Amino acid sequence: MTRRAGHADASSRGYPVTVPHSSGPAAAASDSDDHDLLVALLDGMDAALFAIDANGTVTHWNREAERILGWTAEEAVGRRGLAGWAVRDADAEEVTARLLGAMKAHGRQVDEFALLTKEGGRILVRVQSSVVHGADGGAAGVYCAFSEVHTQIDLERSVALSEALFGEASWGVVLVDADLRPALANAHAARALRTSRTALLGRPLGELLEQGVEDLEGALQHVLAAGAPPAPTDLWVTLRGDRGAPVPERRCWRSGFLRLATPLAEEPVPLGVAWLFLDVTKTRLSEQESARLRFRGSQLHRAGRAVAECEDPMEAAALYMDFALAGFADHALIDLLPAAETAPDGPIRLVRAAATPAGAPGQTPLPGGGLPVPYMDGHPALQAVERCGSVRAASDRTEDWAAARKWPDGTRHALSTALRSRGRTVGVVTFLRGASRRAFDRADAMYAEDIASRVAASVDLAGEIGSAP
Secondary structure, three states, X not given: XXXXXXXXXXXXXXXXXXXXXXXXXXXXXXXXXXXXXXXXHHHOOOOEEEEEEOOOEEEEEOHHHHHHHOOOHHHHOOOEOOEOOOEOHHHHHHHHHHHHHHHOOOOOEEEEEEEEOOOOOXXXXXXXXXXXXXXXXXXXXXXXEEEEHHHHHHHHHHHHHHHHHOOOOOOEXXXXXXXXXXXXXXXXXXXXXXXXXXXXXXXXXXXOXXXXXXXXXHHHHHHHHHOOOOOOEEEEEEEEOOOOOEEEEEEEEEEXXXXXXXXXXXXXXXXXXXXXXXXXXXXXXXHHHHHHHHHHHHHHHHHHHHHOOOOOHHHHHHHHHHHHHOOOOOEEEEEEEEEEEOOOOOOOOOEEEEEOOOOOOOOOOEEOOOOEOOOOOOOHHHHHHHHOOEEEEEOOOOOOHHHHOOOOOOEEEEEEEEEEEOOEEEEEEEEEEEOOOOOOOHHHHHHHHHHHHXXXXXXXXXXXXXXXX
């Protein structure tokens, strides 16, 4: 039975195990080598394993079985049956029958029963038993691999969790290898990256993301080197389209990372990183908008209190602009009509009343000197006056775009809003942004109109008392 049990692993895979007849010194040496190899293989297994022959005598007992039950190979091998030492006497007949029943069964047989430890305790184990065939092809015995039930359940739970995560989970899961390339992804992640599960495997992250790839790769490298961060983080990314073109919409992914290491090595060897993410773009944009509205409301409140202490209405108008610039624009211009008009018509001439210095953004508007501004036809400021509303403009990327419109160098976005007071247009205010800022949107236009109504009131008062330029 010794050599037959040595082929137990092959038998478990459905291959018949036979032992060829041999004789002579060479055969004896070969048998010894086979036995030594068999012992080394059995002792090196992670699973506990023992074997019994057709009479129920224990023929093999490896180190893992010794670790779990406490019985050494010297104490176990050669015993007839398991009763009284590995199994309770009351359970021995049933357990032996179930184990030897594997000799008549097809394939592996799985059972659960309690075994005794050397200290007298009981351990519930799950046993996989399979027949061992002799040289004549008949059943010669049974080999049994077993593990504690809770260990097996933990393994099954881990496998089930992996299957669930890579099924239709409600968040994206991507396994990234040590080269920072996706090795496995679930369906949610593939949809978020606008590709298929197979198409993204092995591709550099730079082929999937237009913006944000540096932040993501930096996070992955940190996890590989130092472990997972203490808390999830927000990553803002822009995806690439189907043909490699960037998708203009930015997405915010709430991301968590886990370092994966093999349990088979003595020293932890990183296998890669598990990246879990959830799209929270709508929530973050809503939070940003709420914070922006709170800040702007606070600025208007502070501006109102500061303006209340100004004796000069034009100084009050410039102070309103100073508060409005914070977090909103890089530069601001105030241009006035020579005389207030209900509905401006015909050639429109504007006079510079105040402007921020061209050198540095965000400074307090200074008096403009009252000189006419030679705006070109179709200028956004002129259009705002004609329409008595707001006009937005964006750069066409030409070098002289800002200079042609009499704006500071580097201007990329503009928003002009008419100054209306008492049913008349008194001028126009223009806010300017550089390349580092986004374009003005409708919410920005509404805020600019709110500022403009307050500036217009101050300008109108200055005209009444004769302090306007």
